[in-house]
Every structure is written in C-alpha cells, then in structure tokens.
Amino acid sequence: MDYSRFIAKASEVFKASEIRELLKVVEARKVISFAGGYPDPQTFPRESLARIAYEVILNYGDKALQYSPTKGVTAFRETLVRYLKSNGVKVDSEDDIIITTGSQQGLDLVSRTLIDPEDYIVTENPTYLAALTAFRTARPNIIGIPIDGKGMKTEVLEERLKELKSLGKRVKFVYTIPIAHNPAGTTMSPDRKKHLLELASEYDFIVIEDDPYSFFVYDEADVTRLKTLDQEGRVIYMSTLSKILSPGLRVGWILGPRQLVDVFERAKQSMDLHTSTLSQYIAKEALERGVVGETIDKAKRVYRVKRDAMLSALSENMVENSWWAKPVGGLFLMVWLPPGIDTKAMLPEAVDEGVVYVPGASFFVDESGKNTMRLNFSYPSVDEIKTGVGILGRLVKKKVGKT
C-alpha cells in the first residue's frame, strides 16, 4: 500500500541523514573510525556494575523493576544532588532535577516545551549535531554564533541580539556547551561566561548549558558552570552519566528552575512515562560506592593519552593553515582545513584508504564549515589514531596541491 499521505510531514521533519547512512555502511567495514562518539569500553566498570545490578535487583527488585516517578527515583535524585554539589554545581534541591533518558531526551524536552515555530534560538556555530536535529523538529530560527579558542564569541552574540531587538525580535534561549565543546573541543573563558550571563539578563533569555564533559577534564581548566554563576534562575543545566559511567544505561538529567522542570515532567510523562528504574537504581549505587569516581579516574588516564596522541599526530601530519583547539576534555576535536577543501567530498576517498570521520558541515547551523572535520579520539586506539591521522594528513596534502 501507499504510505505517503501518512508520513508526508514526518518525512520532512525527521530527515534521513546522508552522513548517518554512510556511517552505517562503513561500520560494517574494517576502517579506523574517528566518526563515532563512543566511550572506550575499557573505562566501563564491568565487575562493579555487574555486582551492583545483581544486588539491586535481588534486594530492591520490588522497586527497581517497577514503574517509578516520571521525575526520577527520589533516592537517586538525592544522591545526584550530593554528587553535583561536591563537584561544584549549584543545586538547591532534588526537586529541581528531572532524570532524562539520556541527555538526548533533555534536548528533546527543551525542544518540545520551549520552542514555538519561528522562535529565535541561538547555538554555537558549529554545535552538537543531535541538538540541532532535536531543536529543528520544532521549527525555530537558529542563529549560529562563531567560536574561537575561548568558546562562543559573545561579542558577536551581543551584536546579533541588538540587531534582533531593533527588529522587535527576542531570543528564547542560547544553547551552549561551554566545557570541551562537541565538536570543536573549545572551552569558554571565564570572561565570556560572565558576558553571556549579563546578556541573558539584559535581553531576557534562558541559557541551556549542556555539560557532558566537565567531570573529567585532562588538564587544569576552569570548569565553573554557568549554572553556578547564575544569579537569576536563567540557566537550565543538563548532563549525563553516558561518559562517566555508561551510555547504555541512558541516564541523564536536567537541573533547572522548578517551574520549567514541572513542565518538563508533564511532557516526559507522555514521552516515556519515566527513565528505566533499574538504570536509576544502578546509577545511584554507582555514585554512592565511588564507582563513578573510579570510572572518571580511568577515563582521564585513557583519554588524556589518546588526546595527546591525536594532537601530536595532527601537528606532524596536517598541512599549514589548518587549525584546531586543544581540548581540555571531552571526546572530540575539530580540524579546520584550508578553505577550498571539501571534507564531505573527500570522505569516500578517506574510507577507501581506511579511515572515517564526520564532515563538519552538518554541525554548522548554516552548513558552512565545509572545510572542517570532527575527529573522535576516545574510541580508537593510540596506534589507530597515529595511522589514521597520517592517512588523513597525506590525503589533505594531495587535495591542497590541487586547490
């Protein structure tokens, strides 16, 4: 039968991604992948989590296997509050937290509750692709603000806000990944954080702070959260256990002003009732028994070495007039190649040579950044990083010769 009338609109809203389809095909082949965003499974605390899961089900199964509150298991949210506080995140009460099915659901919740069609929202340019995808389903106007080594250029943001104001328009929220940005690897400077919050107050918008990475930075870095600096209740803070325990559990959270969290709760109720109760019980125990802390220590050790290997390999192999930020944390960096190089056009050749990356354009609000590529360093081995970056370096050199 013909399904077209049933899915005409949805097919437009939820587009198939050319890149994703390519990566699916590539996954099956033996290539070095800088494309994914997977944690290294050697950081997973298997023994500890196996024991925790066993005990939790056996001892608390009546609750851990049962339906649970939409907002999240209360005891887990209490534990989470203590954990966040001890890591410098300002939080008053577990009532300000809602547990989400991964950070992705946090992005979807923001999209469904805070964006009306034609609203103006702001992101860094480039920004996290899956955030763009989630926001776009609500059909806003997205303004991309360029970044440099100090994160979002807030002086450019200020100019754009002035322009909008002169047109009678207001921004609803600014979405930012201040620490170890995905894809760019940059970290926002303290001055810019301060400036961003001043602008939020002056122009009356909300700041969505997406913070998956600040718990495991590899260098000395100022990870003070916007949430902690916020005096006016303008910051919605979201994070996840995906990188500091296990992504497979799908446990993230949003911490925000109570009135907004209440709306998120009502929306989540109709989205999936609640996040896996078992995952929440496991996460609670993992936090309380220090398993998250141990995972973080291991992740830091493993990822610092890999990051450094990638930075060295890039320095050795990349052509002049390339640029990348040294990420203080996270899993990614982005390489800006000389203008004229089209990383999407180059990808099939790279795959043929045995290495895959994500062409950067899709991270850009305006599809600019055709000369950029995002490289993941958490999943490949150090040897793969050296070999893979070498291959990319040679390929780019050939291209530069031709431009």
Add this chain to the structure above:
Amino acid sequence: MDYSRFIAKASEVFKASEIRELLKVVEARKVISFAGGYPDPQTFPRESLARIAYEVILNYGDKALQYSPTKGVTAFRETLVRYLKSNGVKVDSEDDIIITTGSQQGLDLVSRTLIDPEDYIVTENPTYLAALTAFRTARPNIIGIPIDGKGMKTEVLEERLKELKSLGKRVKFVYTIPIAHNPAGTTMSPDRKKHLLELASEYDFIVIEDDPYSFFVYDEADVTRLKTLDQEGRVIYMSTLSKILSPGLRVGWILGPRQLVDVFERAKQSMDLHTSTLSQYIAKEALERGVVGETIDKAKRVYRVKRDAMLSALSENMVENSWWAKPVGGLFLMVWLPPGIDTKAMLPEAVDEGVVYVPGASFFVDESGKNTMRLNFSYPSVDEIKTGVGILGRLVKKKVGKT
C-alpha cells in the same frame, strides 16, 4: 524571574492532570488503591533477573553498557521475532521492529510522526488515558467510538466514517486495544476485528493495535491479533515487556510496515537515541531462558485469583443498573454506575473511607462517562480487593439513595 513567556504554549499542551495530582497526594496515605496500573511485584522474577543482569554485564559489558542502534539491539530484535511468532503474531523480519522506551514512547512516536494538527483519528471511547494524552499533543480531532462486551462497535465506526467521507474528510488511524481493554476490560470479537480491517481497507486508514495484555489471558479467549489478520500492511502493532517481565526496564516495541518503522527510527533518534542497552540485553536473555514464560505463568495464576475476587465482590456489593465486562486478561475493569452518580465528585469521600480509584471521565474522549470508574485488580491483595469494593459498594448505595 518570570518564566511565563517561555512556557506559555507548553503549559497548554502538557497540562497538569488534576487526577494525577490527587493520586500523588493519596499515594503517601494508607489507602487501598485501585487507581494505579502496577503489576504485582511478586510476579517479578528477581532471582533470575539478578543473575541475568550480572552475567550480561560481566560477559557482554563492552556492548551491554555501550551506545546501541536506535532501532534496538539486533540480537534482541531477532529473539523477539521468534518469541512473537511462537505466540501467533505475524512478523517477517526483525527489520520491521523498533524497540521503544516502553509502549508510552510508541504512542508518542505515533503521535509525532502520524498526526498533523486537525487530522482525524479514532479511538475507543473510553480508551487508554496516556494514549489520549500523547495523541493530544499533536492536536488532532479525536473521534471516540463506543464499546460493549465485544469491544469497539465497528458499526458505529462505519457510520462515522461515512459521515466524514461525505464531508470530504479522512481518518488517519484507528487506535484500538482489542484484548483486555484498558480501562474497559473488554475484548474485541473476531467479527468486529474482521469488520475493522475491512473498513481500514475501504476507507484507507491505518490501525494502531496496542496489545500489552494478550500474552497472559486468564480464560480461553481468541487473541488473534489484527496484525496477524492484516493482509494489506495496515496494522501497526505495539506491545511491551512491562506486564510480562518488568515495567522498570522500559522495553516496548512497535512492529509495522518497514516504511513507517523507518520514520519512527529517525524520530526516535532525536528523542532518546536508543532504549537502554542493558535493559535490551536483559530482556533478550529473559526471553531466551524462558524467564518471560515463567513470569507469565505466575502472573496468570496471581491475577486470575484477583480478578475473580474483584468480580465476586462487585456482584455482591454493586447496586443494580451497574455494568462491567468480565476481563479475560489485563489489569483493569471499568464499572458503569447508574447515571447521575459522579465518580469524580465521589472520590474525596472514597479516599476518606480508605479506598481510591480513577474516575472514568478522563478516559473518555468527550469527558462523558462521569458515572464510571476504573478499578485495577493486579496490585491490591485479595483482602484489599474485598474490603475496598465493599467500601465502594456502600458509598455508591448512599449516592443512589440521593439521586
């Protein structure tokens, strides 16, 4: 600060439920609850699941704790296909299945991809409240079709379809819970199933078959699925492990035509990336090791006794001119009280006397059914059922005296 401009629309779309707020308050008190929809935790196979979780994390942790495909873990979908086939559900390939974060996400996926504002959709009247909530976020026109002891009155549906056609309107889908309906406890007769599919073909609509209960019916009953009878690819079938293993795992699925499943997959990608990998690995093992089968056997034994206790108590205690269907399965039945009795107005008195139920009106598309109440029999004990129904019987008798 004032958040009203940020959440004006969302507050309207995702309404606070008066009933839910009441039930939250009641939960803290010691009352007999017929209000929830919780499985009896004594049906949870704690020992088996504890062992499975331990082994899965220890032996397959690299995968079970990692990100996994949006559509679901392939090996789990393969196991699920075998399970469904052996239970009489027609399914060709694991590619026709997408794993959802509980059935609720299935409803949300249907709502977000298949409903455009002002579309016409059909449900039974009454129908599952959380389905109504999910569908309403997409702002359709909802047509409610009355039910009787044989399920949806498809002859009434046919009339409505004719009317709509004469107005140049078409229905997008009919949502039905054919077996052990929630809230009504009714089961659709084979003739009505056949008629519904004929109408689907004639009037070109999709049928959403929500089937959480058919795997554990308590009596001889024809549980042939619409999906199995469907010859044209018109049926989207959804079900869940919530009642036959554990709701806390949040594992459901949609089985449907590939083109629709592809759209669901793209939508789910931006909603939560994927369902808990660990839950899927546990579910896979539980199916393969027969743990789901054992849970079903136990659930049947436990719930049959409770259902019978509730039916007896109702017969003994309810006033004349009340009606309820004998449910062949599921967790619920609905009592239609004599007209004039307002179960919502009566609820505070019932709570004072120590028993709580869900007033039926919110299950009705048109908020009719003010004289109905939904009673859950899976969670309370047999003694609680006897006592609680006794209390309700006396309360209703007093009310009837006054109408």
